[in-house]
Amino acid sequence: MKIEGKYKFLASQEHIWDLFMDQKNLEKAIPGCEKMEEREPGKYDVLLKIGIAAIKGTYTGKVEVVDPEPPNRYRLLGEGSGSPGFVKGEATIEFSQEGQHTIVSYQGDMQVGGLIAGIGQRMIGGIAKMMAGQFFKKMAKQLKS
Amino acid sequence: MKPSAFEYYTASTVAEAIDLLERYEDEAKIIAGGQSLVPMMNFRVAQPEVLIDINGIKELDYIRQEDDEIVIGALTRETDLELSPLVQERCPILLKAVSLIGHASIRNRGTIGGSLVHADPAAEIPVAIYGLDAKMRVVGPSGERTLEPEEFFLSYLTTSLEPSEILVEVRIPVLPQKTGWSFVELTRRRGDFYIVAVASILFMEKGGVCKEARISVGGVGPTPIRAEEAEELLAGQVITDELIKKAGQKAAEAADPESDYHASAEYRRDMTRVFVQRGLTEARNTAKGG
Amino acid sequence: MAERRRITVKVNGVEYEREVDPKRLLVDFLRDDLELIGTHVGCEHGFCGACTVLLNGRSIRSCLMFAVQADGAEIMTVEGLAEDGKLHPLQEAFREHHALQCGFCTPGMLIVTYELLKENPDPTEEEIRLAVAGVLCRCTGYKQIVDAVMAAAPKMRGK
Numbered sequence: 001m002k003i004e005g006k007y008k009f010l011a012s013q014e015h016i017w018d019l020f021m022d023q024k025n026l027e028k029a030i031p032g033c034e035k036m037e038e039r040e041p042g043k044y045d046v047l048l049k050i051g052i053a054a055i056k057g058t059y060t061g062k063v064e065v066v067d068p069e070p071p072n073r074y075r076l077l078g079e080g081s082g083s084p085g086f087v088k089g090e091a092t093i094e095f096s097q098e099g100q101h102t103i104v105s106y107q108g109d110m111q112v113g114g115l116i117a118g119i120g121q122r123m124i125g126g127i128a129k130m131m132a133g134q135f136f137k138k139m140a141k142q143l144k145s
Numbered sequence: 146m147k148p149s150a151f152e153y154y155t156a157s158t159v160a161e162a163i164d165l166l167e168r169y170e171d172e173a174k175i176i177a178g179g180q181s182l183v184p185m186m187n188f189r190v191a192q193p194e195v196l197i198d199i200n201g202i203k204e205l206d207y208i209r210q211e212d213d214e215i216v217i218g219a220l221t222r223e224t225d226l227e228l229s230p231l232v233q234e235r236c237p238i239l240l241k242a243v244s245l246i247g248h249a250s251i252r253n254r255g256t257i258g259g260s261l262v263h264a265d266p267a268a269e270i271p272v273a274i275y276g277l278d279a280k281m282r283v284v285g286p287s288g289e290r291t292l293e294p295e296e297f298f299l300s301y302l303t304t305s306l307e308p309s310e311i312l313v314e315v316r317i318p319v320l321p322q323k324t325g326w327s328f329v330e331l332t333r334r335r336g337d338f339y340i341v342a343v344a345s346i347l348f349m350e351k352g353g354v355c356k357e358a359r360i361s362v363g364g365v366g367p368t369p370i371r372a373e374e375a376e377e378l379l380a381g382q383v384i385t386d387e388l389i390k391k392a393g394q395k396a397a398e399a400a401d402p403e404s405d406y407h408a409s410a411e412y413r414r415d416m417t418r419v420f421v422q423r424g425l426t427e428a429r430n431t432a433k434g435g
Numbered sequence: 436m437a438e439r440r441r442i443t444v445k446v447n448g449v450e451y452e453r454e455v456d457p458k459r460l461l462v463d464f465l466r467d468d469l470e471l472i473g474t475h476v477g478c479e480h481g482f483c484g485a486c487t488v489l490l491n492g493r494s495i496r497s498c499l500m501f502a503v504q505a506d507g508a509e510i511m512t513v514e515g516l517a518e519d520g521k522l523h524p525l526q527e528a529f530r531e532h533h534a535l536q537c538g539f540c541t542p543g544m545l546i547v548t549y550e551l552l553k554e555n556p557d558p559t560e561e562e563i564r565l566a567v568a569g570v571l572c573r574c575t576g577y578k579q580i581v582d583a584v585m586a587a588a589p590k591m592r593g594k
Binding site: 146147150151176179183184187196198200224247248251 | 438440456457458460463479480481482484487490493494495496498499500501503504547550565566568569
């Protein structure tokens, strides 16, 4: 499944790059992220508790930052699994300056499987988009502080 | 798989249910028909610690007319909606929508309240509710409130119900005689979750002029949408084939669907156009037929 | 650990009193606690219809109900169709028209068609198809099932 979108931040590109590279910010912004530990530089173990309404699940996973080209782009690899199913994905995150704003755009591929896919295929794209939206909103909040 | 363990309570009044919800809050889930909840529990995608069974709240099982509204208790089974002469005569669009839900065995247990609170983006009843501008009456520890569809439905599987609130009633305005209506949906097989569903209502005045149109579309967003620009196109006009064609196109522009395993966004958007057109054509015919 | 509950259910005319864990699904109660293994577990999420039984006269998917919820109810399973060892006309028709191969969906098919003929003693082919659409059959292609019901209907009307 293809996922893509973009978000606008009122800040310089370098500032946004640093924001996204800071583990503390990611930990606060990733929806449901309870724990994020760096195993090796650029490789993180994560614990997520996410859900919609009655569908709650705990997922353990790995996130990896690859091919960083500061301050323009990097690739993100992720995978997680929990009792309701598994998620695997990769995305290219790109930063570009537009006047006073930095546009962060992402484009990637996501696979969702397991029981959650059996029950909710129709909603996964929308929910993924919602969570991406939540993530960017939280990142923007951290920009202000 | 089998569900995880839970504590089980039954409530025989609304007050009891609210009491239990207040006590257990986030840990508790209400079970009515269970046709959406139990599959999730069997897969352990939902694991409520407490289940509050409200099937015994007989006071919530009714269909009656109060002035110009059909008033339906939240616990009314979908099959009973189909069998009700009141619904058949005064609210045929709801009847049609309900008849397309799954299969008879599911409708025998499923309730109108459960369908609304579960807020599945591919459920039929919410689409009809948006088209009818029906109101949802909700009761909680601090009293009751009445919500419009846009206030009630927030997103995928999410309503604005507070943790201790329970939906008790749906109030549906009786449509005037000679109102055109239709409910159409696209599914691969009868009973599947639909790709798109469209509820159309045409309030008519003399001379075949449409006073007001309502077009509600499901399957193209986290909640049903009203295609307002398409509706405005029809208001005050005689409904011609050309106008129906344009309304379909406008409705497709209003849709913002996701791609998924079942259908791409482009397909859903195009099917919005097709099914709005089909729905409006059918509604125009029922208006003529009186 | 949830407390077990005492429930009383009447199944195929016989009353049973048992203690169950609230999370016990009705289908598992029927099969494992009452040893009525005619009802089948196919998908466990209400999709296949093999678990269909009659509850207080209406067909329901017994994998979507907890046994505790059936306290005080009257249930008919596929075992309740035959009388005194004699097959019900529907079962006879299924046999004659080869309406089953592996037999896994058959309990569900018999219950929904039994319900159909009770409410609609002279159904059209379309109405039969609508009734059986909710039970998934991978063997027969449905044609023989429809034929069987068409054949059983007049017999049940006494013709």
